Amino acid sequence: MLLAVGWALAALGPASGQPEPAPGGVVWSQFQGDPAHSGWVAGGGVEPPLEVAWRFDDPEGSAGTSDPVIWNDLALTVGRTAVYGVDLATGEFRFSVPRIESPLTEPALGVTDGRTLLVYSEGPDGSAGTTDGEGDAEADAEADPVGSTVVGLDLETGEAAWRLQLEGDSRSGVAVEGTVAYVGDRRGDVHAIDLATGDPVWTYDGTGDVDVTPAAAGGRVYAVSLDRAAGSVSLVALDAADGALVWKYEPGRFGAASTVPTVGADALYLGLRRHVVALDLEDGAQLWSSPVRGFFLFPGAALADGSELYVAEAQEVAGVQGAVYRLDPATGARIWDFQLEDAILASAPVVVGDTLFVGLSAGGLVALDRTTGHRTFRVESGLDEPLGAIAVGDGILVARQASRTGGLVAFRSGGGQPITDVASPTEFRTENLLRDLGPALLGLFAGFYLLSRGLLRDRLLGPPPRPVGPDEPEGPEL
Numbered sequence: 001m002l003l004a005v006g007w008a009l010a011a012l013g014p015a016s017g018q019p020e021p022a023p024g025g026v027v028w029s030q031f032q033g034d035p036a037h038s039g040w041v042a043g044g045g046v047e048p049p050l051e052v053a054w055r056f057d058d059p060e061g062s063a064g065t066s067d068p069v070i071w072n073d074l075a076l077t078v079g080r081t082a083v084y085g086v087d088l089a090t091g092e093f094r095f096s097v098p099r100i101e102s103p104l105t106e107p108a109l110g111v112t113d114g115r116t117l118l119v120y121s122e123g124p125d126g127s128a129g130t131t132d133g134e135g136d137a138e139a140d141a142e143a144d145p146v147g148s149t150v151v152g153l154d155l156e157t158g159e160a161a162w163r164l165q166l167e168g169d170s171r172s173g174v175a176v177e178g179t180v181a182y183v184g185d186r187r188g189d190v191h192a193i194d195l196a197t198g199d200p201v202w203t204y205d206g207t208g209d210v211d212v213t214p215a216a217a218g219g220r221v222y223a224v225s226l227d228r229a230a231g232s233v234s235l236v237a238l239d240a241a242d243g244a245l246v247w248k249y250e251p252g253r254f255g256a257a258s259t260v261p262t263v264g265a266d267a268l269y270l271g272l273r274r275h276v277v278a279l280d281l282e283d284g285a286q287l288w289s290s291p292v293r294g295f296f297l298f299p300g301a302a303l304a305d306g307s308e309l310y311v312a313e314a315q316e317v318a319g320v321q322g323a324v325y326r327l328d329p330a331t332g333a334r335i336w337d338f339q340l341e342d343a344i345l346a347s348a349p350v351v352v353g354d355t356l357f358v359g360l361s362a363g364g365l366v367a368l369d370r371t372t373g374h375r376t377f378r379v380e381s382g383l384d385e386p387l388g389a390i391a392v393g394d395g396i397l398v399a400r401q402a403s404r405t406g407g408l409v410a411f412r413s414g415g416g417q418p419i420t421d422v423a424s425p426t427e428f429r430t431e432n433l434l435r436d437l438g439p440a441l442l443g444l445f446a447g448f449y450l451l452s453r454g455l456l457r458d459r460l461l462g463p464p465p466r467p468v469g470p471d472e473p474e475g476p477e478l
Contacts, residue, residue: 037213
């Protein structure tokens with residue numbers, strides 16, 4: 001049941017600070033903060049040391065919640081049967097909106113005609129076409145299931161502005177660019193939806209499962225499709241105006257998962273199994289491929305200032321540790337990497353000012369210096385649950401607790417713990433080499449020195465005289 005007090009509090013407006021809210025009070029609009037999924041904020045008022053600000057437990061206690069978005073002074077997240085609004089400063093529950101029971105999907109915020117909408121999918125739902133939001137969601141669910149429903153929730157009124165019924169089952173997140181929302185489904189289709197009306201703008205008829213959140217930038221929409229039978233993925237670039245296919249990239253049997261695409265000025269970046277690839281935006285040609293030690297799952301990359309590419313692998317093939325890499329976006333050359341103590345199962349790197357943050361599988365949040373790649377801080381959430389994608393607000397980071405019993409956890413600057421400067425175990429450093437190998441090298445040098453002295457003596461003076469036995473004749477007198 002919707003709490004009216006929630007909407008009254010939400011309307012108070014954003015707090016001052018960075019990142020600056022966009023029109024409509026949008027602070028962090030979607031996965032990685034924008035439709036290109038760059039995961040970068042020039043300054044967000046968050047820097048180490050950090051402490052836990054608050055935790056919001058899933059009210060259902062059994063399904064968890066989606067990665068959050070931030071609107072005004074609220075963190076918004078989608079649960080299995082409801083959408084929740086949480087006070088950004090305190091973590092207190094502010095409101096909930098019923099949702100047809102569905103798997104978790106990533107929401108996105110958009111602004112149109114002076115309204116701010118939270119767009120997400122739910123269902124399957126039995127209704128057909130688009131409605132004005134006045135229908136009974138529970139009654140719709142009793143009809144024969146057709147596919148998922150995309151909902152545009154008006155955040156000023158707490159009511160659905162529109163609902164659009166899909167023919168396919170959607171598990172992808174939503175991307176919003178301008179006044180159009182994009183979502184994929186398990187029929188292989190990609191849908192463009194008008195934010196103002198909920199009407200379809202176009203639908204691209206593809207194949208496979210589009211379970212990864214699409215990306216949109218520069219008049220193009222990019223969607224990854226998975227062929228589960230073949231164990232391979234492909235990526236299509238579509239014209240944002242009409243959904244026409246511009247190009248298609250098929251890397252072959254790279255495995256059954258890819259990251260969310262990240263779009264730069266000249267290239268698209270994608271993690272595929274054990275490689276990062278860069279694709280030309282004009283024709284989809286592969287510009288470079290850079291290997292990593294482990295492999296990738298669904299989360300994506302971060303592109304800071306258009307010139308620094310950061311990727312996070314899930315874990316080592318033979319272990320449980322993940323790693324973060326900084327690559328040159330132009331060549332794929334590795335600038336630095338940091339080998340972590342834990343895996344990265346559901347988080348993506350975000351860059352805030354001079355610091356990169358990423359969540360770990362054991363509940364920790366790690367801070368790395370974006371220039372050196374050294375670890376400057378680690379803070380624990382207090383729960384042994386993976387952290388999901390991070391939303392950046394004014395002086396605060398909010399992440400999903402990626403488990404069936406999780407909710408949200410927030411971090412802010414403070415706590416008084418010391419800042420560190422820890423290099424990766426993979427980093428070559430002369431002082432470490434001398435410390436670890438010094439004694440062995442000294443012993444080897446001493447042995448070589450003694451051996452060389454013996455060989456030199458024999459060469460100059462000849463071998464020492466052999467003792468003469470009692471039955472052997474003595475040599476001639478000189």
